[in-house]
Amino acid sequence: MDAQQVREALRRVKFPGLSRDIVSFGFVREVAVEGGSVRVRIALSSARPEVGPAIEKDARAVLEGLPGVTAVDLEVHVTPPQGETSAPPNPLPGVRTKIAVASGKGGVGKSTVAANLALALKQLGYTVGLLDADIYGPSQALMMGCRERPMVNENEKILPVDGNGVHVMSLGFLIDPDTPVIWRGPMVMKALQQFLEDVEWGTLDVLVVDLPPGTGDAQLTITQQLPLDGAVIVTTPQDVALIDARKGLAMFQKVNVPVLGVIENMSTFVCPHCGKESEIFKRGGGRRTAEQLGVPFLGEVPIDPAIVTGGDAGTPIVAAAPASAAAQAFRALAQELSGRIGRGPVTAGR
Secondary structure, eight states, X not given: OOHHHHHHHHTTOBOTTSSSBTTTTTOEEEEEEETTEEEEXXXXXXXXXXXXXXXXXXXXXXXXXXXXXXXXXXXXXXXXXXXXXXXXXXXXXTEEEEEEEEOSSSSSOXXXXXXXXXXXXXXXXXXXXEEEOOTTSOOHHHHXXXXXXXXXOTTSOBOOEEETTEXXXXXXXXXXXXXXXXXXXXXXXXXXXXXXXXXXXXXXXXXXXXXXXXSSHHHHHHHHHSOOSEEEEEEOSSHHHHHHHHHHHHHXXXXXXXXXXXXXXXXXXXXXXXXXXXXXXXXXXXXXXXXXXXXXXXXXXXXXXXXXXXXXXXXXXXXXXXXXXXXXXXXXXXXXXXXXXXXXXXXXTO
């Protein structure tokens, strides 16, 4: 038994709630083997206090089960994210899994991907919420077909609006569609905090958070106020989008939010008349970027005019044209995410 074999064995230890292991995350900092004695040091930063004991228990079980190992010296160090002295309270205790959908730049179809992923996860049996945190360009109320304004319950909590069976909250409910949002950072942070603390999300399997493009105040506020279980990066195949996607990915790694994978949107266009496939924005850039940065590639979504018409009509393509290639791609992405978060739906039927 040598150090490399120990590291390989520790790949069986998954980060709690995810399917990715502690070795690929880079959390295993030291491995030493001397005879039958194994010494391992694991260090990570997390806002979730339960992560340390869970990893220690699983890692110890793996190490003590290795052939020839007679003694295990294991240390697991968990520190709060940079700039925090302790883990913040979870403002959404009834929400089991929180996934951010992000992009390094605008115009890559991030909000469309978020809407269709939320609906595809619902079709898999999950109880799903969709938080439109894209403060400067809220669009989920329109795309999810929400016709009503949110109500307030007896506890003065805002109730999400139903959109195709998904619980939706968006600034778009609260402002005139023609009114621009001209807010400085503190106002953006206050609005997002209100969406987390003053909305009655109830019990959800998954909350999909549609972040604004870029790496600014809104993104930092969400990662600081809400213990995210992971983030998905949306990009197109063209180089200018991939450059910014790398920045977004680096931001999540810096604030210790696991990157669940990269989605390449607008990969190809298939002519509905002749069937010829065209790579309008090139193809494969998302996969290459994911491979270069060591994160999973979740899949591709083709260009389809029905994606646009469905979003404008308030019925995402997953529901409007379920047999289409794009709808099938979104369902495959949801299935892939379901496997990576490692938990099946539990609230159905409640």
